[in-house]
Amino acid sequence: QKExxxxxxxxxxxxxxxxxxxxxxxxxxxxxFFWYRQYSGKSPELIMFIYSNGDKEDGRFTAxxxxxxxxxxxxxxxxxxSDSATYLCAVPYNNNDMRFGAGTRLTVKP
Amino acid sequence: xxxxxxxxxxxxxxxGQNVTFRCDPISEHNRLYWYRQTLGQxxxxxxxxxxxxxxxxxxxxxxxxxxxxPKGSFSTLEIQRTEQGDSAMYLCAGLxxxxTQYFGPGTRLTVL
Numbered sequence: 001q002k003e004x005x006x007x008x009x010x011x012x013x014x015x016x017x018x019x020x021x022x023x024x025x026x027x028x029x030x031x032x033f034f035w036y037r038q039y040s041g042k043s044p045e046l047i048m049f050i051y052s053n054g055d056k057e058d059g060r061f062t063a064x065x066x067x068x069x070x071x072x073x074x075x076x077x078x079x080x081x082s083d084s085a086t087y088l089c090a091v092p093y094n095n096n097d098m099r100f101g102a103g104t105r106l107t108v109k110p
Numbered sequence: 111x112x113x114x115x116x117x118x119x120x121x122x123x124x125x126g127q128n129v130t131f132r133c134d135p136i137s138e139h140n141r142l143y144w145y146r147q148t149l150g151q152x153x154x155x156x157x158x159x160x161x162x163x164x165x166x167x168x169x170x171x172x173x174x175x176x177x178x179x180p181k182g183s184f185s186t187l188e189i190q191r192t193e194q195g196d197s198a199m200y201l202c203a204g205l206x207x208x209x210t211q212y213f214g215p216g217t218r219l220t221v222l
Contacts, residue, residue, distance in 0.1 A: 004152075032209055036213075041218075042216075043199075043201055044201070045213070046211075049210060088153075090152075092209050094166070097143060097155040097158055097166060097168075098143075098153070098155065098203075098211060099155070100152030100153050100154075101152050102150065102151050103150075
């Protein structure tokens with residue numbers, strides 16, 4: 001079992017819709033969870049992080065964490081074509097080296 | 111802009127040659143990480159430094175790879191006797207305080 005798993009997609013949504021990206025992790029002791037966005041040919045950029053169970057909102061982005069289910073998700077409301085990218089879920093292990101999922105490729109169609 | 115810079119941005123080399131990459135984090139980044147990313151995969155951890163000390167190395171880091179951070183500021187990653195399988199994006203990330211890592215733009219290596 002991989003430490004961090006994501007649906008590779010691709011996920012396609014129409015402009016204005018809600019995009020839902022999911023991630024599961026294997027280490028029950030994990031305390032923090034990160035979402036990065038990566039445009040083709042570019043490096044990952046941090047979107048948001050979450051530590052506590054429940055929801056965390058930042059603009060059009062909402063991260064949801066359920067530690068009991070070892071599940072973290074990212075919702076993008078009012079999706080825009082500029083949101084088209086690969087979204088990486090990351091979980092720190094042992095002294096903070098990040099373990100990344102393979103990423104979910106999102107396409108927002110105008 | 112995360113403040114982390116990497117040089118060069120692109121490197122094309124022939125198999126068997128040595129290459130060296132450089133990463134310059136911001137001064138507040140007491141920890142510095144190196145990752146490798148291949149197409150369709152997430153970044154894979156290679157090694158990290160706490161100031162000038164290299165504290166952890168992944169098993170991915172074969173003996174052809176070496177990394178240094180001599181003064182606790184910039185870091186270099188050297189690959190000796192490159193192989194085609196080394197072709198990837200090499201990413202550097204800085205961390206300070208919290209466990210949030212900020213990535214540089216990466217160095218894309220192509221081994222012919």
